[in-house]
Every structure is written in C-alpha cells, then in structure tokens.
Amino acid sequence: MTRYLLIEDERIIYxxxxxxxxxxxxxxxxxxxxxxxxxxVVLIEGGNIDLILADVRLSDGLCFDIFSRVSxxxxxxxxxxxxxxxxxxxxxxxxDYLLKPVDESDLDAxxxxxxxxQLTLSSSPDIDKLADDxxxxxxxxxxxxxxGDSCMSIAVADVAYFFSEDKYTYLCQFSGxxxxxxxxxxxxxxxxxxxMFFRVSRNCIxxxxxxxxxxxxxxxxxxxxxxxxxxxxxxxxxxRVNDFxxxxxxxx
Numbered sequence: 001m002t003r004y005l006l007i008e009d010e011r012i013i014y015x016x017x018x019x020x021x022x023x024x025x026x027x028x029x030x031x032x033x034x035x036x037x038x039x040x041v042v043l044i045e046g047g048n049i050d051l052i053l054a055d056v057r058l059s060d061g062l063c064f065d066i067f068s069r070v071s072x073x074x075x076x077x078x079x080x081x082x083x084x085x086x087x088x089x090x091x092x093x094x095x096d097y098l099l100k101p102v103d104e105s106d107l108d109a110x111x112x113x114x115x116x117x118q119l120t121l122s123s124s125p126d127i128d129k130l131a132d133d134x135x136x137x138x139x140x141x142x143x144x145x146x147x148g149d150s151c152m153s154i155a156v157a158d159v160a161y162f163f164s165e166d167k168y169t170y171l172c173q174f175s176g177x178x179x180x181x182x183x184x185x186x187x188x189x190x191x192x193x194x195x196m197f198f199r200v201s202r203n204c205i206x207x208x209x210x211x212x213x214x215x216x217x218x219x220x221x222x223x224x225x226x227x228x229x230x231x232x233x234x235x236x237x238x239x240r241v242n243d244f245x246x247x248x249x250x251x252x
Contacts, residue, residue, distance in 0.1 A: 002149050003031035007040050007054040007063055008079070013100070017053060017079065017107075022169055024097035024108050025148040036060040037069075044070050048219060050116055056080040056089070068093045075117060077110045115146050115167060116180045139193040154179070156196070160210035160228055164203045174210070176228040198247045200224060200236050211248060 008014040014033060021028055031049050034040035035172070043049070044066065052074050054063045064085075066072075078089045081100040089097050095117060096110035142153050160174045164185050173180045183191070189199055199234040200206045210226045217223040220238035236244045 002028045002050045003033050004028055004053060005034065005035045005040070005043055005046055005049045005054040006030065007058065007066070008053065009035040009055065009057075009059040013055070013079075017102070020102070020104055020107055024104065025111060027148045027150060037063070037065045040066045041070050044072060044074070050075055052076045053079055056082055056085050064088060064092065071194075075108075075114050077114065088120065088153075110200070111148075112180050115148070115170070116182070119121040119146055119182055143181055145171070145181060147179070156192065160207050161226065162197075162205040163230070172228065194247075195250070198244060200240070200244060201234055204230070204234055206234070208248065214244075 002025070006014055006017055008017060012022070018030060021030070028051075032043040032046075034043055038060060040054075040058075040063070044052075052072075054066075054076055056063050056078060057080065062085075063078075065113040072093060074093065075095045076089070076093050077095045078085070078094050079100065079102055080097075083097075086097045095113055098106050099108060120174050136208060140156060142155050144151050144153055154171065154173065158175075159171045162169060162171050162181070162185060164170075169181050169183055169185060169188070170178045171181050180189075185199065185203070185205055188197075188205055192205065195208075197205050197207055206226065208225070210228075212227050214222040214224050214236070217235065220241065222236040222241055222244065224234040224236060226234060
C-alpha cells in the first residue's frame with residue numbers, strides 16, 4: 001500500500017486534494033496531514049511514508065525548511081500557487097510541480113510519474129534481453145500495467161497505439177484509457193506482431209485496427225487519422241511512406 005503525507009496549511013485545499021486522491025487512487029492511504037514545518041518534520045521522522053504532496057508556503061515557513069532539517073529521499077509532488085520555486089523544488093527530490101488550482105488530470109499524470117519511477121527503481125528483468133529472446137518466438141500477447149498499488153493485464157489486441165511523451169512510453173486502449181508501460185518504443189518494435197503494429201513515426205507505434213485514413217501532406221509525408229483520436233498530429237515521414245502503404249495493404 002502506498003502511504004502519502006499531505007502538507008497543506010489551508011483546510012479547504014487539503015480537503016480538495018484528499019478528495020482527488022481518494023478518487024484517483026482509492027488504494028492509497030493518507031498517512032498524515034501537516035499544516036506547517038514542525039508537524040511535517042515529526043510525521044516524516046516517524047517514517048512509513050512513500051510519497052509527499054507538499055505546498056510550498058506554510059503557516060510557519062517554507063516547506064524547504066522541512067527538508068533542511070530532516071533527510072528526505074521520499075518522492076515529492078509540489079502543489080503551490082507560486083511558480084518561482086520550481087527549480088529549487090526539483091533539487092529536493094521533487095518529481096512534479098503543480099500549480100493551484102490543481103486539475104485532476106495533472107494530479108493523475110504526476111501520480112503516474114511517481115508510479116513509473118517506483119517501478120523502474122524496483123528490481124526488474126533485463127528488458128533488452130527479453131526483447132531479444134522474443135526473436136523467432138510468439139509475439140507478446142499482453143502487457144502488465146500498474147494502477148496505483150495494483151497491477152492489471154491488458155491484451156495487445158486491446159491496444160490502439162503506443163506512444164512516447166516526456167521520456168515515458170504509454171499504451172492507449174481502444175477505449176481511450178492510457179497507461180505507462182516499462183518499455184521503449186524500440187523495445188516494443190521487437191515484441192509486437194508486425195502484421196498488427198507498425199512504427200508510423202518517431203513517437204508512435206500504431207495498431208492497424210486504429211487506423212482510419214491518411215491524407216497527403218507537405219514534403220511527401222502522410223498525415224494519419226486514428227481512433228481513438230491522438231492528442232497531436234501523426235506524420236509518416238517520406239522515407240517510411242512506401243513501407244506504411246505496404247503494411248496497410250498487408251504486403252509488408
């Protein structure tokens with residue numbers, strides 16, 4: 001179970017943050033609430049905290065006063081109305097910096113970043129070796145993804161596309177739900193069925209079932225339209241166009 005500490009001196013904001021946490025990560029446990037530096041130091045020294053969500057300006061000082069008094073290697077998501085502390089925040093184990101009022105999607109993305117960080121820090125098999133071992137064998141049929149403290153399995157057939165963004169790799173289901181996966185796109189290319197999936201661009205691997213249509217674009221490129229809709233443009237470079245057209249024709 002992930003135990004988190006909320007450091008916030010305004011009750012109404014504390015209640016809103018707790019509401020969002022309960023909704024987004026119902027399996028996370030609130031280990032404590034601190035309104036100031038002194039309370040936070042006591043709770044952190046008490047141990048058994050996995051994640052900190054901290055406001056910067058507190059009733060008795062700045063949250064950085066906490067981290068100057070107690071050694072902290074716990075990941076911290078900063079939640080504040082002030083943007084001038086961002087650089088300092090990332091020097092004290094900050095993994096994200098959210099500006100108030102906090103949007104649920106931003107908090108969810110920060111929690112995904114935390115979960116991905118924990119996953120990569122934990123012992124895991126050599127993914128490159130696993131990818132190489134798949135050569136000549138049956139292609140990968142499912143992926144394990146982490147949702148809060150739980151894991152779930154997603155069938156490859158349910159994945160519309162994989163994409164990379166901000167140093168993370170995501171899978172997006174046909175339902176529109178997306179999850180972080182602990183693979184690079186280069187590794188995925190070795191693991192996926194090439195009849196079903198194609199690396200259409202530097203940051204996207206597409207399932208043929210997601211492809212809707214393509215249109216000619218400047219520079220000999222193709223612009224793709226997919227379902228569910230991608231949040232940016234998907235462009236096939238001119239050097240990849242012929243292979244892409246062969247792929248959708250089943251001739252690659």
